[in-house]
Each structure stands twice: as C-alpha cells, then as structure tokens.
Amino acid sequence: KKAVTLYRYDSSLLHITGEKYYLTEFSGDWAREVNMTEQPLAFGKKILDTKLGSRANMFCSPFFLLSLDKAAEENSGEILFGTIAWTGNFHFTFEIDQQNRLRILSGINPYASEYSLLPGEIFRTPEFIFTYSMEGKGKASRDFHRWARKYQLKDGEKPRLTLLNNWEATGFNFNEEKLVTIMDEAVKLGVDMFLLDDGWFGNKYPRNSDRQGLGDWGVTTAKLPNDIEKLTQEASKRGIKFGLWIEPEMVNPRSELYEQHKDWVIRLPNRKEYYFRNQMVLDLSNPKVQNFVFGIVDNLMKKYPGIAYFKWDCNSPITNIYSPYLKDKQSHLYIEHVRGLYNILERVKQKYPDVPMMLCSGGGGRSDYKALSYFTEFWPR
Template identity: 35%
Template sequence: MIPAGINAQTKSSSIRFDKQTQVFHIDAADMSYVLGINEQKEIQALYWGKRLNAADTFGVPHSAPGLSGFDSSINTTQQEFTGWGGGQYVEPDLKITFPDGNRDLVLQYVSHIIEGDKLTIVLKDISRDVFVQLEYQVDTTTGILKRSAQVQNKTSAPLTIEQIASGTWNLPRGTDYRLRYLTGRWAGEWSLHEQIIQPGKTTLESRRGSTGAQNNPWFAIDRNGSNDQDHGDVWFGALGWSGSWQINVEQDEVQQIRVTGGPNSFDFGYRLAPGEHLQSPDFYGGYSHDGIGGASRLLHRFEISTILPHGPDPKLRPVLYNSWEATEFKVDEAGQEALAEKAASIGVERFVMDDGWFGQRSTDHAALGDWYVNPVKFPHGLKPLIDKVHSLGMDFGLWVEPEMVNPDSDLYRKHPDWALNFTGRPRSEGRNQLMLNLARPDVREYVFQFLDKMLNENDIAFLKWDYNRNWSEPGWPAVAPEDQKKVYIAYVQNLYSILEELRAKHPRVEIESCSGGGSRIDLGIMRYTDEVWPSDNTDAFDRLLIQDGFTYAYAPAVMMAWVTDSPTWVNQRTLSLEYRFLSSMQGSLGIGANLNNWKPEDFATAKKMVAQYKQIRETVQRGSLYRLISPQNGSEQSVTETVSKDQSQAVTFAFLHSSQMLYPFPRIYLRGLRPEGIYKISAIDGKLSGDIPSVASGAFWMQHGVDIELRGDFQAAAFSLEAVDR
C-alpha cells in the first residue's frame, strides 16, 4: 500500500541524459527535475516541479542574456553550482582564495556518471586544478532530491575555502512567491513565519556552532494566495548539518528565485592542502502539488524511511518515563527504583534516569566531564537499578552531556586546553559550563571511550544526549593559526563519527538528540539519532503551537512529547491530566511528571491513556498527518488527524482554548480516508455528538464531517476511525 498523500501511479524513478541536447532528466514519484549543460559549460537549472511526461523534451540549454552592462549573463543564468568570479553578484556556492591572492573561480562541466538513482557531475576551474563533484540522489518514493558538493584540491599548493554551499535550488521568475520558515528561542521553539519574497536576499542562519533554535535549516516556498494545507505547488528543502549554517533565499534582478545553503560563511575559512577534499553537507529538496500539508507528509515519509537509523522501518518509539522533574540532581538507587515501580504500573516501557548520577554532581555547577558512577548515590554501580528496571518489564536509559565540561571538574583541572578557547582571552560560561573542543582528536577519543565503556559495562538501551549551550571563543590553539577555523567543520564531523561508531558497536542502543530543547534538530543529526527533544517547554497548551511548527519540517515519529506536572513552571497554567496526555499523544509519548505526588486516580487515568496510546501509536508515529484546524495566529481551536499507511485507521485530536457565547466547536472534516471504505468511529476521550452514525463511509466522514462536544476552557477530545467489513 502506498502511503496516503503519495501518488501510487508515479512511484517509479529514472535519471537519463539526452546527449543531443545535453539535458539531464530526473523523474521520481510526482516530481521532475531537469538541468543541462549550456554553451558556457555551466550546469543550468531548467525545471523543478510536478512530474512531466516521459516524452517531454527540452531544447539545448542557453545561458540567459545579460540585463545590461551592470548585470551580465553570469548573474541572470540560473546555475546549479557557481564559483565566485567573472563578475558574479548573486550568492555563490563556492568562494576560494589561492596562495597568490587570486580569488577568481570559474567552474565548467567536465564529465558525469549516472548510477541508478544517483547522478554525479564533475566541474573544474578554467585554469586551475580545482575540481567540484556534484552529487544528486533521488528518493524513488517521495521524489526528494539529496544534493551535495565535494571540493578537491589537485593543485600543488594549499588554498582557502571561504564559502561552500551544497548547491542552489532555482525557481522561475515570479513576484508572488511566499517563504515559510521556522524560528524560536529556548522554551519557545518552532514558530512558523511567512513572508512574501521580495527583491534582495533573506538569510536564515545560525552562527552558534550548532543548529540553534533561532532559525531551523528548513524552508518552504509556494505561491501566495494560491494554495492551502492540501492544494497548490510547494517547493521545500532542509539542510542536513548540525553546525553553524546558512540558507539564502534570493530574488535576483530579473525576479528569479535562488535558494543556496551550506555551512555558515561567517568566521569561516577552511585551508585545503594539495590532495585534500572538503565535502559539503547534504541539502535536501522536494516538491508537492498537494499544498504545505502534502509537503510535510512527503518529508515525514522520507525522514522515516531514509534518514532515521534502521530505516525504512525504524522501531516505534516506546512509552518513556524520565525522572528529572521528580528528583532533579537528587538521584539515588532507592529513589529511582521507587519511581521505576510507579512508572511500570501505568504501562511505561522505558525508564530513563536523568542528570545527577555521575561524578560529584549535585548541581549544574560541577562534574560535567567526570563520567564515573557516583559511589555514594550508587554504591554498587548502576547494575542493581538496571536489573530492577528490567524486572519490571522496562528497558533502561541514561542522560549524558558528552560535549561539555564544568570548570569545577577533574577533567577540566587536568585538561583545561581541551575547551574551546582563544589564548589569553576570557572563557565565557553558559549554564556554568564550557564546551569541549570535539575537533581535537584526543577529545574525540576521550568522549568515544567513556561512552563505549559505559555501554559495554551496563545494559543501557537508550541515551538522552544533551547539549546545553552555544559556542563561544571558538579557538583551537593546538593547530596552526591558518587552520583554526576548521573547528566549525571538524567538530561536527567528529560528533557524527562518534555517533556512527557507537551505533556500529552497540546497534541496540537508541539515542535522543536534545539541546536545551530543540536547539540541535536537523537532518544531519537525525541520521544518527532515533528521536529528538523539541522543547523544554512541556506546557500542554504551548505544545500545540510548538508541535504544529515542528511537524512542518520533522515527523511526529521522532517528536518526544512529555506529560508533566500541572501547573508547569512555564506559565503556571493548570491543565487536566487528560488534556496533557492528549496533547502529548500527538507525538512519541513520554511522561516526566513527579509520580511521587500522584494520587490513585492519576495513576488510573494514566494507565488507561497509555493503553489507548499503544493502540494508536503506529498510526500516530508512522501515518500521514493532516492539520485540520491550525493553532497558529491565536486560534481558539486546534485539530490534527493522522491516517495509517494502509488507511485502515485514523486518529483525530481536538483542543479548545475557550468556548464563547454558546458557539459549538467547529465541525471536523477528515482527510486521507478511502472514500469507498467503511469506518467505525469511537471516542478515545471526550464526547462525540449523538447525531452522527457509528459506522459510515470514508466519503461521509470527509464530506459530512464529525461534531464533538467541547465546552469550557482548555478542553480536549480524541476519537478514532477503524476500517470495518460490511
């Protein structure tokens, strides 16, 4: 069964080259991407959009005419990858300084090779032995393209790369394009913004050393006013890089749209010795004719099947309990075992002990870097606790923050040079900690070795990998001054290599990417982690907006959503336990409340709702998401629906902020069902209108809709549809 939202008739893919016209055709799913070699030997973008007929042809590519003596052809021709040189003023993909001071780089086509779903094109500078290898790989199911560039120095002297992008996505002339992007901050991540694309350049970026929450490396572009959630053309993309990054969205002088992305060029300089190469991150791009909702569903399907470890069918996320809010740093064997018993009683499948278990850790002021089990809190090590957790039918997880060090730690006292620093300058602390320079081989080895040792000695199924500050003083005094800016690339490369090696040696261990919430979530880190932590803000009402924004770029399958105590520290807002569960059940369910304070009725409610979640978990985590009523722009309502892969189940969650003046809750019109299918409706929580039938066709539920009874403040309901034979 083809997943809902993907056209079953256009699943096959192909890459072909027309020798006569010098044009490449890439066709997959419902998308076509066409590029060619023009008379200047430039790689020219020709088409990106809805799939064309196989018989459709393109003429020989010709570079665009210049607009005037001020704007030559190099600026008006839409190129796939350009070097800075020859009078170019639009955003370049590659900028190099050579030892003799020359900074001119003009790239021309040399050769190409097609291997299945992958196209590789080689470019070379017109006079120097600088080669660029462009790679395009298409996903057959979604039509999403993965692009990257590798720069090779085959000259006899070192050169300095001052800017490198993975490539440029091009859209035709237009004045009505709209850009969507995601911004945020700690406890307020995933805010969706829209703006009309104007002449000039919009830069989305992070200069923080990591992905950051201020912007996320995702974009979507559509035609203003011509689409909605499920209709209209949308071009979208995401950068797979967990360091400083930038995406530039530019409308040029002839109203063409260019989107260029890669590592951030701010404070960047990568010295490339003869014989060395530099590989750019992967830059993913896709097209949907089914609105922004269709774009999200394609991206979700691609992430689950292609990006996440163990794809195309990664393991479903277990129901998790985390002990942080119950104990904070005051962890010990007896207290954690008592919490584990309570968690098991409501159906939890994974017990995670958070911060405070290692070194001399009693606050966030000390012991980061000292990764040994605290002998007072756990006199016999972690094994008794782990054995207890296993006896209760749960697996065991542990919080770690491997990339950080407290100045008050044995590690820092022994190796102060291991922190990022500029010689003789202050070292700025964040959360009372400094950052280890993971670019250093000795630091990389230390981090890997302590994690490997811990996993070898303990039966640990899960690591919550935290990262609680941004970079400062990004110096690397151990290397030559001309090589110190390599830290931005080498750090991330070593982070990925640690994760990759750990996964190879411990294939059963699962990992969560956490960074004080959602500050390191991107398609780069997701290749090595099984789930992500979107925000430290667990207020169930705030989460409706946070989770809505998150799902524009990332799948609910990886979105951890905890049920925590009410009122929360965030807003001091009181919400019912049922409301909190339903909010979290839209993603991968976790529980972070202090179970020591729960009453018997709380445990009974939680046990019931955990059992209900397990019945719908596969649909929520693997199905197709439809945003029926958006919580954006201060909406009083929010409704999401998820349809299973085979369209046999649909789950709908509805939330009301406040009812007013006896107005009923809006009717809910479902999506994604088989019109001819017969479905039985059942309430999960809340009350359905008595006027609707219990069994009806998919067409009925989509066209007639469903009424639910919600009234009051902060109310929620959920219902499911199950396919039945009749």
C-alpha cells in the same frame, strides 16, 4: 598542486520563477521552539542562518518552506520544502533580482570558516534535501517525513520505546530509593523504559547542580552507593528497560576533566571565559577528545551492559571560540568540530547498532537530518 582557500562552499543553488514568493521560517528558543512565521519576499536578500556551532539551531531551525504565487495552504498550491543535513552553522539565502527571479543558496555558513584545502584533499559539502509539492504544505510535510523514516532517521520504520524520565520529578535531587519508586510508577503507566537523567555522576565535584561535575563520568557514590548496575537490575526485575542521560561533548570548569585537560576545551587563552549554562564545549576537532567522548559511551556499555538507551544532550553553543589543537587553522574549527562529532557518532553506531539514542539539545536545539541518521528521535520543547 598548491593549497586553495575556500571562502564559500554552498551545497545547492536553485533558480525559481514565479509571480510571488512566500517564505515560512521556523524560529524560537528554549521551551518555545519552531514557531512558524510566513512573509512575502521582495527585491533583495533574506538570510536564515546560525553561528552557534554545537547547539546550532537553538534559535533558527535548519529548514524552510517556500510557497509560490500565494501564501502557503494545507492542501493546495506549489510548495518547496528544504533543509540542510549539517549539525553546525548553516545558511539559507533567498535573493530576488530586478526581474523578480528567485535564487536560493543553501549550505554551511562560511562565517569565520575560510578553509585551506591541501592538494589531494576532498571537501564534501552536506546534502541539501528538499521536496516539491503541487498539493500544498500538507503533502510536502508528509512526503518529507515518509522519506526521512525510510532513508535517513535511524531505525525509522521500527517502533519507538515509551519512557518515564525522572528529571521533572526530582531534578538533581534523587537517590536509589527515589529512582526505584519512579520505576514502579513506570510499570503502572505501562511504559517500556525508565530513564535516569542528569545528576548521577561526579565525586570530587558531585553533580548536584549544573555548576559542576560535567565531564567526570564516574557514578556519584553518595547518591548511588550500589552503582548503575543496581538500577539496571531493578528495572529488569520490573520488566522494563533502563536508559541513561549523558552530555559527553561538554565540560564544567569545576570538574576534574577541566583541571586535567584544559587543552581539550574550546577556550580563548587570552580572554576571560564565558559560560553558557555554566559549561564549555570540548574540542571535537582533536582526535584525543574524539576518543574520550566515544569512550564515555563505550565504557558505560562495557561496565553496564544492561543500559538499553542513551539520551545524548548538548546544552551549550560554542563559546570562547579557539581550538588549542588547531593552532594556526582556527578558521577550520566550526567545520572540523562537526566532522569530529560525526566520527564519534559513526563509531558508536558501528559498535552499538541496536542501542537507540535520543538527540537532545536543551530540547530541540539539534534537529537536522544528518544527526538524525545516528539517533532514533529528538526531544522538542
């Protein structure tokens, strides 16, 4: 009959009894991701978590491997392999008590996220996904991948497109002629698709660097006077597909979007703004922002039906943590932001079910199995 406040909302609690416990975690940073580190667990708590929000697993990946009684081996031993299906802050807590019993708590990280649940509302926790192997980590990994391809990853059992991306060749410095030349190279290589990466948009603030233009999704006429349509036609002439990079959840302060809709940006009203890669995060808890982000994909597909693929990037964690939309419910932000992202991705999936998308986050800063239900692959670095 009254609202209740949730302070913790774990997805699972596992109890395990063994003589010894060995935990493998996966951590790293840009261009050196997913480094495996194994350590024995002892009395007390070991926590793996993230508080980064959007680019949640930039430093700590959302999965773990637990070996019982001995260090993990490839083809023998008892192994628990677990992950959480949540594209935001998560935690795994491993606690050994005085009787050497282990319990594992997994779920959304409750950091700064007290949640007020009104009468009749439902709070659904994300799935904890795990497998158990009696034949070492090799079988655990294979079983996990087999399950993911069949049940979780979008189009998991269909072939993937090979592609050539212009980014490493040109960065932001390209024009139509250069891109068409790279398409010719794609044909020589025998790949399926040419992908145009960052730098194709913005006119008042042309996207000639990562310092401006993000959020303004009009084609830069100085670089591409004949528009994206010309590029899709050139790709089609060569018998290859055309893909396009977008980063629709983000904005540069130096952009028309920021000038017109500062209230759509996650930013503290009384503090100096902090930028990660010269950008900020749009407030996906706001339905108007959700419509805008969906509209980026929708408008591009309507205007350029020759687009066959999107590389969806997310280069920044959430900084300046304050939602103008949520007002007095700021502790809901980390959760409602992720729910807003899922609303957008579900709309894209429903309207364009046959358009594959790559999940990129400065590399593999997002690689959870919930997000991968909307994407055909992710980009590790």
